[in-house]
Amino acid sequence: MRNASLPAKRLYWGTPLQRNLLGIAVVLLALVAWELVARAKSSIYIPPVSTIATTFVHEWFSPQFREHAIPSLMRMLAGYAIASLLGVALGVLIGAYRPLFRLLDPFLQFLRAIPPSAIIPVGILLIGIGDAMKIVVIAFGALWPILVNAADGARNVPRERLDTARIFGVGKTDQLLSVTFPSALPGIFAGLRTGLSIAFIMIVVSEMIGSTNGLGYYILQSQRSFAIPEMYGGIVLLAILGYTLNAAFLAVEHRVLAWHHGQSARPV
């Protein structure tokens, strides 16, 4: 029995507003401290927050955005889309047929274990340093977690669901599409989430190694030419993009998996 007479004091203090304000206050305090330290030390490595902010506005509310941010995003989305389509389709198929899964699993586990950035040199060798290389490398990195998770999801479909479908005379293909695939969705989304963060990392790395534009190139180049506020501004932009992508992903996941969250015992 939950102890109703004892309020859950351990978990709460103050009103929700006060609790959120505290978090924001700490961030503001940290920024003010940064500003003061930076002004006091006047080191070029630590520019004041205000300088970073003005540089950020100046750099990114300008055609720069189209030159560096848009190519990064397009490459990333292209690579991620390829990885998602291939990963989900192959993963569900592999997971649905047990013998196929047994055959391929060790091979896939090994491919997944390769740190994806290690294949960038291969990509450069085979396709040069253009867009295609980056898209391939991103797709390669994001593919394995998506594929392996989709396969696991399809493999662990509750038996009674498949049995029920069979009893009702649902054909093999229909079982795959209307029972296995939806049941594997929670696993698929877990893989897609990992894949997204890997794709994001891979775009930055591939642009640092072989590129003439894009955010990875921009940040590294800013550092090398001692354009330090620009470097910080680039990192801030990456943080904003990362945050937005993640929020968009969670919104989609929440919608698609609404049925699943309702079904599972504890909220995720």
Place this chain on the structure above:
Amino acid sequence: MQRIFPPGLLFIVGVTVLVEILARLGLLSSYFPPPSAILAALAQGLANGEITSQVGMTLSTFAEGLVLASVLAIVIGVLMGAIPIVYDALKTIVELLRPIPSVAMIPLAILFLGLGSPMRVAVIAYASFWPLLISTLYGVRAVDPVALDTARNFGVPPAEALYRVTLPAALVSIATGLRVSATIALVVTVTTELVAGNSGLGFYVSQMEQASRLPSMYAGILFTGVLGYLINLIFFTLEHKIVFWSPAARGAVQ
């Protein structure tokens, strides 16, 4: 992670033999050397220390970064999880820093720490800090309140309750976080070596690419894969050993 089933092993051998035959027949681009050449390069690199010394470098950087991240993440995670005011004070800053892709920190780290191994350790620690922090935090917050109330009713002081009730209960979640962090740490180790390294496996791979020593390059990549597989296996086993009593580890629940 599954055991290596014999058919799976056969498949790997089969693919290797197939690629070998295709390469020998000249049906593959010259960018794909036959697997036998890659294995020979691997054996040679291991024997003459060319790869071995780089592996040592990679592993020590990896370990330093992961240990640093683990200590920080577990301490801060437990504090945030156990003390509401700490959680509320830090949550916004965590939410703001977490989405920054770790590799974006490489230029910043180079600026402050140069190109050597401290820079790599810092980036690795930054990258592997977040998953462990979040899972520690959730593990501590998800501790059954009844268990804590029981401890309090029996007169257990809060500090001891933290050690005897909260930590063991949160261990399941911490162990999972540690495994995720270890995987990320290895990826970031190789990445930093590739982008801004002067040693390590990632550096070796890019050196071999530039020297057009393709079998050695593939041997290096193969070895990072082996390393990744082993690290995952070790932490997976560790996870199941540490929390042998949890239903998930016993295989009762997926």
